[in-house]
Amino acid sequence: MAKELRTKVCIIGSGPAAHTAAIYTARAELSPILFEGIPMGGVMPGGQLTTTTDVENFPGFPKGVLGVELMQKFKDQSEHFNTKIIGEWVERLDLGARPFKVHGGEGTVVVADAIIMATGAVARRLSFKGSDESGFWSKGISACAVCDGAAPIFRNKPLAVIGGGDSAMEEAVFLTKFGSKVYIVHRRDALRASKIMQRRALDNPKIEVLWDSVVTEAYGDNLLKGVKIRNVKSGEERDLELSGLFFAIGHDPASQLVQGVVDLDEEKYIKTVPGSTVTSVPGVFAAGDVQDKKWRQAVTAAGSGCMAALEVEHYLATLEDA
Template sequence: MSSEKNRVIIIGSGPAALTAAIYTSRANLDVLCIAGYASGGQLMLTSEVENFPGFPEGIMGPELMGNMRAQAERFGTRFIEADASKVDFSGTVHRVWIEDEVYEAEAVIVATGASAKWLGLESEQRLVGRGVSSCATCDGFFFRNKEIAVIGGGDTALEEALFLTKFASKVSLIHRRDKFRASKIMQERASSHPKINIIYDTAIEEVLGETNVTGVKLRNLKTDEVTELPLSGVFVAIGHQPNTSIFNGALKMNESGYIEAVGGETLTSETGVFVAGDVFDFRYRQAITAAGSGCKAALEAEKYLEGLHSESEEALTAAN
């Protein structure tokens, strides 16, 4: 079984991964980015990004990711459009598999991100980026003076509903059960807010609209009554799932499956393996914070490799 040797392997292709690629490639390191089959991260599902610095008129999510990738390629990053299938970080040289092919590196940056949990409706997926969103702070601005809905019953759903009241004229908070799972203080804030309308015991059966969201079809789970609610946006807030399944047993994770960073920075439980982006940051989940952590991971990896090189030179000098 042959293997390809690199100095740095980056797993992922969102803002964190591509920023790490730009920095490590500019440092003249041999960089391979295993981008995955669905490359580009969650910004590939975002129609327009208005809060990434440097774009006063906004930029389409796929265009932003294309620009970042082109910049990484300009400095020499090589990309593979396939998913990593297995890893082994136990040795000094780290190994990553793509099916039967093995890729080795002295340093690895894990930036596989997290995926939003969806309702599983065809109409929902068809309208993602066209009124359906999983990020209030990313897309709330587009719904000024419009009626929208937030789906969920945990702290995140209530936080997003409260945040969206800054923009929307009305926020319908829709939950399948007869009470929220959120903390009491969040429940009190949501129930007392004049712009929030709470709908319990209700599930969304369909997101309405051809090219943009025009409403939702609701079913009351106790009475079985079906109604339609006209609105312009649907924010799904039922949680995120970190993309960490291939790292089970290889890296230390928290109870929710997010990779744990030593000291809150980018170091992981394994020497020479670094982490960046939403795969460990479950608090902010923004393109700019992911990019920032990608920069940190790259600088830490570069520093680590410099240390390895110095140790090798010292050992060689001592041997002679």
């Protein structure tokens, strides 16, 4: 039998956006209920930060902090202010009538006047020998150069970015600040990036493009030491010495729950009114990477979680006044 809970606001997610929204709404005495999900696909509740090691660019931690530890502190603070956290995935939402209903995967149903979608996005990763958690993921392989590129293990070492779009060019240029040389590994003979971004990368003396190439294997000891590269046209293989390999092949926003109900853009990110977290459905708000395709940082996600909480508080006040 389903267990039904009633609240003013239900938050779906477990990263910085979700927990910041929880902290703010809890302190506003809105009694938030937060669905944090369960471990799945190598990602724990807490989102993408749980797949990283040292986080050195989140304010308040001058010596850095482990991603898992940072997210535990977020969760501890949410619970300190009496956020109710449910360890279930959300199976579906009923948004056709108010109050809304949120159906958890183990039978919990939450009835809420407002919902904050903070389900995040997942960086696309390539699969080859040595690329996963049993290999060199977070030990030299990453999907966020801006997050991890300044780490000591990458300083003055050869690095590589896989991709051919604007994000790949931007990350490659960024990495030239730290690496001794930066390779762009691209499986085609032409880049997809805009002309201006191509120019910035190709004109940089520290960047070299490896055309028509794919990575087939990563190797090392405790840390990444190199990769095997195969030319897709000639079939020739060679070793490339590297200390860092960064995937820059896009992200997939976790917006499936609201697809067909809330307006999404062409890449499936939730559309919000510029400068706000308001979606196309009154009472449904979106914060963090599920609506942010540009910045995708922990601190910007936390900021948008704050915005969502304050906008929910205002929205609920208008309901009471109606």
